[in-house]
Amino acid sequence: MSQPATGQAAAERRAVVRCAVCATPNRIDLAKLSQGPRCAKCHRPILLDRPVKATEADFDQSLQGTTVPVLVDFYADWCGPCHMMAPTLDDFAMRHAGAVLVLKLDTEASPAVASRFGIRGIPTLIVFGEGRERGRHVGVADLKTLETLTGVSAG
Ligand SMILES: [Zn+2]
Numbered sequence: 001m002s003q004p005a006t007g008q009a010a011a012e013r014r015a016v017v018r019c020a021v022c023a024t025p026n027r028i029d030l031a032k033l034s035q036g037p038r039c040a041k042c043h044r045p046i047l048l049d050r051p052v053k054a055t056e057a058d059f060d061q062s063l064q065g066t067t068v069p070v071l072v073d074f075y076a077d078w079c080g081p082c083h084m085m086a087p088t089l090d091d092f093a094m095r096h097a098g099a100v101l102v103l104k105l106d107t108e109a110s111p112a113v114a115s116r117f118g119i120r121g122i123p124t125l126i127v128f129g130e131g132r133e134r135g136r137h138v139g140v141a142d143l144k145t146l147e148t149l150t151g152v153s154a155g
Helices: 030-035 056-065 080-095 111-116 143-150
Strands: 014-018 025-029 052-054 070-075 101-106 124-129 132-138
Touching: 014 052, 014 056, 014 101, 025 030, 025 056, 052 056, 056 101, 056 111, 070 080, 070 143, 080 101, 080 143, 124 143, 132 143
Parallel strands: 052 101, 070 101
Antiparallel strands: 014 025, 070 124, 124 132
């Protein structure tokens, strides 16, 4: 699994996520996830064992700054299948915390991001690696589908 590292960043497992409380982007060392990372600004816990809400303002930063696969759920509050999908996504995020960063992007609140990735139906799930799209699934997905999409093995 070792990759040729061009700098220390490549060897390190890290994620950039927005604090759910104060919206400050934080860089998280995923190897130290068990120590309970906290926001550098407001010191509230940053919880990665559940999907993290992303917005237009921090989406690119998360994609570029995260060295593990990033799974993004493009959803909307009015979308019934998205609500059906939510428990599966929560379960996936809990099982693979630290190995995959799970983001949720509200396509109504961040239409520019949704349009950039050509989102036509929701839910759409896209997995990114090194900031680039590696695969997508349109429609409700089960746990196995998410694991196959992101390339993680079932725990
Ligand atoms: Zn904060």
